[in-house]
């Protein structure tokens with residue numbers, strides 16, 4: 261599978277992270293179904309992508325997310341208690357309940373925000389890479405975006421900026437094959453996002469996004485290049501969104517069950533579990549025990565969120581400006 | 586519930602959809618573009634999968650086909666700009682900008698091209714483009730998906746702007762917008778689109794003239810002015826006030842640019858008090874504009890200063906209890922009416 265030697269600790273961290281994402285998303289969906297938030301964009305199926313990327317990052321490296329970003333946040337090490345509280349609009353949430361599911365941010369953890377405007381995060385991430393370069397650090401910036409976002413003009417402007425200035429940024433396109441109901445092969449001319457890198461003087465690599473080990477390898481090289489001052493990389497991770505686009509969307513309105521089954525058969529979590537067992541890194545019993553622990557952590561986060569207070573009414577008009585008079 | 590004989594009640598979404606369908610049947614130059622307006626990118630067996638995120642364009646793709654009904658990539662600058670070019674050269678494109686907050690991606694095309702080409706080119710080019718966008722808070726969707734932004738568009742000479750307030754006006758204003766030779770922005774409030782059908786919507790085609798307000802309720806003690814969703818709020822407030830023995834007139838603005846100044850001034854001259862209810866940000870807003878108009882043209886008639894009811898000067902919060910404080914509600918309007926009537 262992977263040429264890079266991965267130690268057991270890293271492999272188990274990745275598995276635990278992917279389990280946490282899956283279980284968090286499942287619980288968040290239940291909270292939404294109970295009417296506690298209006299709906300959310302689930303990342304179930306896409307766990308491998310941010311996990312295989314963020315495993316290479318430090319706290320000081322910045323990542324930038326989208327409307328579908330719970331998985332990015334968890335992979336970057338955000339506290340799921342604070343995330344769940346944010347989903348429920350609570351004062352204890354990452355954003356004090358002001359941002360919600362589409363806007364989770366945690367600056368200390370290097371998550372500079374999920375963004376609800378498709379493509380809008382890309383130039384901002386480019387700016388974080390600019391800062392890393394100007395200040396002579398070896399920090400990197402990573403921006404996640406969908407196949408749909410690949411058709412926004414700002415991606416092209418940002419890739420060109422990153423290309424001419426050799427900025428330490430990794431553009432990670434999570435190609436989950438759909439933008440809402442629109443198949444990527446309809447919307448992306450040439451049917452490849454990765455190929456577009458050629459126009460901007462950077463490597464463009466398509467990778468199997470259902471395999472965290474494959475993502476790990478490609479992202480490792482991209483991060484190494486960026487830290488070394490060799491410039492940006494575009495990664496197109498081929499993945500799949502298991503759920504509908506948002507809330508109550510029924511994906512069978514625009515795709516077949518056969519297609520879904522095909523991808524689910526290559527489920528990233530199950531693949532990694534199999535790898536860990538085959539290579540005697542952990543037993544099935546150990547991995548199932550880990551799942552139980554994760555479920556308990558998610559349950560604890562859910563209790564914390566539900567027990568937390570809503571923001572004080574005065575919070576309506578705070579944080580609009582730093583100062584204003 | 587008994588419906589009156591001859592009353593045809595359909596939802597806002599159905600009324601809007603009917604207008605679009607009628608216009609596409611009548612005029613082969615009308616076309617529709619936007620994200621998922623058909624859905625599934627025309628994939629075989631899944632045609633018309635969505636019919637738009639709000640289902641406003643449902644059924645158009647099967648009837649009119651892939652040439653006139655186009656799913657677009659998420660490239661607002663590209664497809665709104667293409668709408669401008671197609672309009673300049675002979676089509677009447679109707680383009681969906683899903684939520685008005687996405688204007689930022691394509692603002693250049695709207696304000697520098699659609700708004701200005703007729704003027705800059707000495708009146709020699711017409712841009713019969715219609716853009717419709719979802720607006721409004723109250724859906725737990727946070728700061729980027731809950732804006733109203735009327736004044737941003739009204740600000741630009743060259744753009745017309747309309748805000749329907751119910752199914753009847755949704756149909757009539759959309760038809761008028763499509764037939765208009767200027768670019769028109771149609772604001773569809775998300776809460777209005779979710780309300781139960783109310784009021785008669787004629788089956789036949791009709792236009793509500795752009796530039797005309799309507800009085801939806803006659804009254805003599807105070808004028809309540811609503812825009813889109815806030816007209817609904819004003820109606821509720823007027824009912825409460827009536828129960829208290831006050832007679833409130835409700836003016837439904839409908840057209841934001843041009844604005845029916847005469848209707849506003851004559852209502853205020855009659856009631857001598859005015860409350861303007863606007864869901865948009867309060868600074869440089871429709872509410873401020875109307876307030877200035879009243880101050881300038883009806884000052885001598887006023888028993889009290891014009892009163893604006895708006896959200897505070899802040900972005901829209903996600904948390905539901907905060908959001909509930911944000912959007913003007915009927916109690917806010919009743920309280921403001923009491924203030925000016927005192």
Ligand SMILES: Cc1ncc(C[n+]2csc(CCOP(=O)(O)OP(=O)(O)O)c2C)c(N)n1
Pocket residue numbers: 326327328376377378379405406407408409410436438439440501505620659661683687690
């Ligand atoms: C500028 C802009 N246009 C449209 C939307 C509405 N919208 C939200 S998510 C989405 C699809 C995004 O698809 P993709 O980038 O592939 O990400 P995915 O949802 O698959 O994660 C659309 C069209 C938006 N939020 N912002």
